[in-house]
Amino acid sequence: MDRVVYYHHPQAENFSLKYSSASLSELLSRQEDLDGETKLMEYSFDTPIHVLYEADTEIKVAEDIDYNNEWLSERIAALDREGQVIAFRLVELLEAAVDVRDEDEFRLYKEFEPEKIQQAVDHVSWGTPLPQVAGELMSNLILRHSLPNANHRTGIAMLQFCIESVDPDFEMPRTHVDDTMWRQWVDPYIIDSKRLITVRRNNIRFKQLEELGVDGVERKDGIQIRLSEFDLDMHWREALSAYAGRHEHQCREFAQAVLERAEREDLCDRQGPTKQEFITYLETGLVERDFRELF
DSSP states (O other), X not given: OOSEEESEETTEEEEEEEEEESOHHHHHHHHHHOOSOEEEEEEOSSSOEEEEEEEOOOXXXXXXXXXXXXXXXXXXXTSOHHHHHHHHHHHHHHHHHHHTSOGGGOEEOSOOOTHHHHXXXXXXXXXXXXXXXXHHHHHHHHHHTXXXXXXXXXXXXXXXXXXXXXXXXXXXXXXXXXXXXXXXXXXXXHHHHXXXXXXXXXXXHHHHHHHTTOOEEEOTTSOEEEGGGSOOOSOHHHHHHHHHHHHHHHHHXXXXXXXXXXXXXXXXXXXXXXXXXXXXXXXXXXXXXXXXXXX
């Protein structure tokens, strides 16, 4: 791709693309209308374009995490019992992910939003075939983005727990970040997932870039999005629904791939857990589990 712009500002990754234009004066005017911090950047293509970035939130490091039981209980009090159980397990997974990496290298990009966990749980087709239940659970947790980081890794862990709730003897194929096998089969799913999520939230902005002659967008993690590969010409509400559907389909395929790589094709046609069966497993089946082994 020749003409690529950054989705996150290259010197300040908590600033994300807000507006773009060939007219600097237009963006200066928009800049005055925004309340938060902003940064302007010019791209010197054959026809120069300007991009306005806006701060999303202050980036913190993992050592700032202090999710004690009292704090967490207050945050999730409005959730029903199922949502509370999943919220506690997700926070434990996040803390395990931090523990296996240097705290000063683990970034927190947003606030914890436990109410989105309830939304994710309510959009799973519980009791349908196992790959569908596990894939939808993973997808909806990732799409709701309730944690400040590691939403993909914790989503994969929840997919694993979903399968284990049907067969506790299930052995998950290695998906560790430092494993060569990860890069060969898991990483492509995560990369495609991040592309879909980014397009889902920004189809209008990306359509404007495409009209300005931009070929692609690059995220802070180096993932590039070729704009011509995505249908951007739709209302933003339609994009949210359409790309959520594509993401769910991809995660169902991932669940199927997990079962096949584990040589457990016998589980592909098994009925997935009901919501209550899954919650019971999270409560009773993981009591002595060291979640650091998952990362």
